[in-house]
Amino acid sequence: MAPSHVFDAHPLVQKLESIFALADDEKAAILSMPMQVATLRADQDVVRVGDSPSRSCIILEGMTATYVSTSKGRRQIVSFGIMGDTPDLQSLLLEEMDNSLSTLTPCTLGFVQHAVLRDVCTRFPRIAAALWRSTLVDAAIFRAWMTSIGQREGYSRMAHLFCELVARKRAVGLVEEDRCAFPITQTELADALGMTAVHVNRVLQALRSDGHIVLDQGWLTVPDWDRLVAVADFDATYLHVKENRPAA
């Protein structure tokens, strides 16, 4: 068998290894799963409310949004997906989608049949456990968003979201120094934060003029991480990752 490091390029291996070390046969099993890679434009639905998909996807590149629509035409973005995330893994066990998934940017996604996933899970219970765990982290993020939307005013609510995204991107190597891509429009930010685009703009100006963030041309930079963390009341433990401090 090849040395294990040759497997490490697979995004799902990286994802699960961030939870606990995988044995070589476990990595091999993941690597051998047939995965259909697809490239999507921005703003394309991947799955919709009511669908019963027979496969789930992993984000190889780009950013996605999971959202729920209200009968009054409003929508709540309930999560952002970044590289390595499996934003519709729940459909493996829940028959009918109660939310929709769409691309925020051009994306490349890897689709794996549920039958394949189920087979791997029964043969390698530790992989099943790691996947289960990743859905529990998703749930923890939902709780954090709910707390932010329910209890924090716009200013710290938005700061909290910035902290979370930077922390998550940092965990998968998508942050250089104090800077990362931030391809989210103000309208999308509004749908995620439970406020209007107008108010998002207001709060954004305030965060900018207070020197907490620089957001320009789709790039976010955080001049002083600790200060942003303070105004956001951000505590990264809910993300359940090992390292969350910026690299020294």
Next chain:
Amino acid sequence: MAPSHVFDAHPLVQKLESIFALADDEKAAILSMPMQVATLRADQDVVRVGDSPSRSCIILEGMTATYVSTSKGRRQIVSFGIMGDTPDLQSLLLEEMDNSLSTLTPCTLGFVQHAVLRDVCTRFPRIAAALWRSTLVDAAIFRAWMTSIGQREGYSRMAHLFCELVARKRAVGLVEEDRCAFPITQTELADALGMTAVHVNRVLQALRSDGHIVLDQGWLTVPDWDRLVAVADFDATYLHVKENRPAA
């Protein structure tokens, strides 16, 4: 082996059977798990943020609240637990609690050691799958709350919560006709809905005077289910239960 119906009294069996039928040996395995039953008064913490419990609980009787506290002293109740729920099952896979759990009413809880749960899960993968699935339903409820808090005004937001609780209680046989126990104070309601107690009171009066609910002495009755569903914009599919209509 005894006929299967003798097992059905166990609340965890009931819970998992609502997902799919269990084989007799699976039921027997659940029944044989050592479970420590404890009775708690109202307003007692079961686990707290930062804890790393070595066991999880199932609610045998009473009602619980899971909550997250903000550094500014505010708290968001992120879920209510009713009979059959496993409100801290996540601690089986996530080392550190990112939320607290406390009793809303006097409760009787059954505690099962994680080691025992892990053993049963490896011996009976279908039980593991059912438990995983139940945590995914919890996550779906988080999404629904987030959507309500973020996008619905107080009136329909509160109506939505009433609908959800009645639907969930109905699914476990805790609703008679159009009436069920509702032991939640207005302050707790406020913490769950992301609004103040004063506003909860205002909205409650409005819902009452519009004839959508009767809430008195800890009992909730819904005179016209379909009308409440309409104002709440409630769609029960996110609960992922089989039956959600009132019994004829």
Next chain:
DNA sequence: TGCCAAGCCAAACATATGTTAGTGGTGGAT
């Protein structure tokens, strides 16, 4: 019996946020 905390309720006032209605810039499509 009386006290006290908890819960429900309400009025008056304050404000964070929503709504409406624009402007100007930019990049892709034809």
Next chain:
DNA sequence: ATCCACCACTAACATATGTTTGGCTTGGCA
């Protein structure tokens, strides 16, 4: 080259909701 969407941004105004304060009732407890 010219549109035409989309996006960022802003001002003026409207309102849902928060804050403060206090009264009333009830039930447990000394």
